[in-house]
Amino acid sequence: MSDGPDGTRTLLVVHHTPSPPTREILEAVLAGANDPEITGVTVRAVPALGATVPDVLAADGYLFGTTANFGYMSGALKHFFDTVYYPCLDAVAGRPYGLWVHGNNDTAGAVASVRKLVVGLGLTQAAGDVEITGPIDAGVRERCYELGATVAVTVAGEL
Numbered sequence: 001m002s003d004g005p006d007g008t009r010t011l012l013v014v015h016h017t018p019s020p021p022t023r024e025i026l027e028a029v030l031a032g033a034n035d036p037e038i039t040g041v042t043v044r045a046v047p048a049l050g051a052t053v054p055d056v057l058a059a060d061g062y063l064f065g066t067t068a069n070f071g072y073m074s075g076a077l078k079h080f081f082d083t084v085y086y087p088c089l090d091a092v093a094g095r096p097y098g099l100w101v102h103g104n105n106d107t108a109g110a111v112a113s114v115r116k117l118v119v120g121l122g123l124t125q126a127a128g129d130v131e132i133t134g135p136i137d138a139g140v141r142e143r144c145y146e147l148g149a150t151v152a153v154t155v156a157g158e159l
């Protein structure tokens with residue numbers, strides 16, 4: 001746990017965003033997390049391949065975003081969890097998280113794969129998983145906005 005320079009809490013967004021549709025999702029999630037009515041939270045978005053142990057330890061809550069790849073989370077998010085799992089085990093227990101998954105037609109395996117990791121880390125689910133297939137329309141953007149806002153509010157509430 002750490003406070004930012006102005007005493008705010010940090011929400012770390014770890015994402016794999018390889019295409020324009022997934023970029024739209026990320027932007028909607030970040031818009032929700034940065035909703036101007038939510039105060040006291042600094043939102044940091046970091047690509048999964050660049051997120052580090054210090055990033056995780058310094059955060060107060062997490063949003064994870066991934067594509068579905070071969071029935072699992074993306075290799076990029078898997079690499080992230082491979083990197084941070086043991087160094088962060090125990091330190092992050094109880095912190096809130098949220099998850100979104102985008103796939104062409106089947107996100108269940110990817111969601112299950114992430115769930116094993118967050119359960120192992122002892123994170124607390126702050127919002128329902130957002131599973132997205134098909135085009136990114138207004139309804140999808142709304143669900144993603146709500147996901148970002150809900151997790152950010154939860155992080156703020158821990159002040």
Ligand SMILES: Cc1cc2nc3c(=O)[nH]c(=O)nc-3n(C[C@H](O)[C@H](O)[C@H](O)COP(=O)(O)O)c2cc1C
Pocket residue numbers: 018019020021022067068069070071072102103104105106107
């Ligand atoms: C190697 C590979 C494996 C994939 N496996 C799955 C899968 O198991 N389930 C699924 O729903 N989509 C799968 N997809 C589709 C991706 O999830 C999708 O391309 C990604 O979310 C980005 O969306 P976009 O292609 O519309 O930009 C796969 C894509 C690739 C390239």
